[in-house]
Amino acid sequence: MISVQNVTKSFSQGHEQSQVLKGVDLDIKQGEFVAVMGPSGSGKSTLLQLLGGLDIPDEGTIEIGEERIEKMKEKERTIFRRRNVGFVFQNYQLLQNLNVEENIAFPIHADGTLKPSDQKRINGLIKAVGLSGLEKKRVNLLSGGQQQRVAMARALVNNPGVLLADEPTGNLDRAKAEEILALMVSFHRNDNQTIVMVTHDIFAAGFADRIVLFKDGKVERIISRKDDDYAEYLANFMA
Ligand code: ADP
């Protein structure tokens, strides 16, 4: 479903070029829930941006489904992204002066007009994320946990095959984090999206089928609960 091969990415900082991704290889199956963990600054968000077609690699290939997204023209990639990829950003990135319903509908508006079937899906998502009654509330009046629910619903509005989430529980307390994870898991069980979730939280990562351990711009190891040294290795890696 997602295939990353030998991907590199550099950013210029002043006169210096610094290579953030140093040859990433990664294969994720259709319907798999993968967590990405690693030290801050190791390139996790950069990788997610590339998977979502928000940016392109310097070298290497990124395949989503059958499509080579790094080869697409920018406009083609934007259309592909809107149809196939849902993105939950690190700090929600909602449109603060719009209400809950308008935020969730936004990706549809960006693509055309709202059909009755779209409105039905939006209503269903609002209910599913537990925001019934708050449809017309401006999002800047919501709590962090509520804003993250809006972000989740917006990411899923086009029923994407792929959901990318960057630290979706990062700004939430334990109880709110568990609620958001439970939501992700229930959407995943129902619709079988392929999920890639960047997280610092071992508890959150425990929901994933596999955990990609990322270090210094490369995949250090991919670990799963079935591995004998799972708990020990993970604890050491994150220490
Ligand atoms: P992580 O999510 O693992 O914390 P990031 O992918 O956000 O790491 O960042 C990795 C490195 O790349 C950091 O040093 C960051 O400053 C740099 N970086 C990320 N995006 C950009 C950008 N658009 N321009 C310049 N530097 C960037």
Ligand code: MG
């Ligand atoms: Mg990050």
